[in-house]
Amino acid sequence: MNDESFMRLALAQAALADAIDEVPIGAVLVHEGQVIGQGFNQPIQQHDPTAHAEIQCLRAAGLSQQNYRLPHTTLYVTVEPCAMCFGALVHARVARLVYGAAEPKAGVIESAAKLSEATFFNHQMTVEKGVLAAECRDLIQRFFKRRRAAHKQQKTALKQSSQSSLG
Numbered sequence: 001m002n003d004e005s006f007m008r009l010a011l012a013q014a015a016l017a018d019a020i021d022e023v024p025i026g027a028v029l030v031h032e033g034q035v036i037g038q039g040f041n042q043p044i045q046q047h048d049p050t051a052h053a054e055i056q057c058l059r060a061a062g063l064s065q066q067n068y069r070l071p072h073t074t075l076y077v078t079v080e081p082c083a084m085c086f087g088a089l090v091h092a093r094v095a096r097l098v099y100g101a102a103e104p105k106a107g108v109i110e111s112a113a114k115l116s117e118a119t120f121f122n123h124q125m126t127v128e129k130g131v132l133a134a135e136c137r138d139l140i141q142r143f144f145k146r147r148r149a150a151h152k153q154q155k156t157a158l159k160q161s162s163q164s165s166l167g
Contacts, residue, residue, distance in 0.1 A: 013040040027057035027077040037061025054085035078136040080107030100136025
């Protein structure tokens with residue numbers, strides 16, 4: 001399998017998050033061509049601010065490998081990681097990061113910061129960005145468009161309800 005094939009597996013994980021109304025981000029961790037962990041965003045469902053796709057994936061891989069270090073692995077994630085997730089990748093000693101869409105507000109590889117270029121970390125990883133970027137970006141954009149529409153509809157219904165109770 002190649003980078004696009006593994007990113008499609010990450011997109012399938014993101015679809016699982018989307019199905020439970022979580023921000024649709026998915027991740028898979030690969031070692032020697034085999035998936036050893038996978039995960040999707042679940043912070044709302046699990047009441048856990050750390051339950052990002054990357055963290056879920058690393059937890060699953062750590063259990064499957066019986067090790068908190070995951071050297072010689074590649075993490076595929078649909079959206080540019082945040083600072084927390086990047087830190088976890090460093091601590092796990094992931095060798096390579098491949099992501100799809102940039103995250104302009106909180107991404108720390110190319111967007112809000114460039115942590116992958118920082119020299120103060122005790123581990124460096126290679127980074128490949130933009131794999132299936134359009135598909136990854138479209139999934140996130142559709143999610144937030146739906147969420148904004150639902151919020152607007154809810155706001156309108158609340159306004160109508162308060163007006164009818166006054167009248």
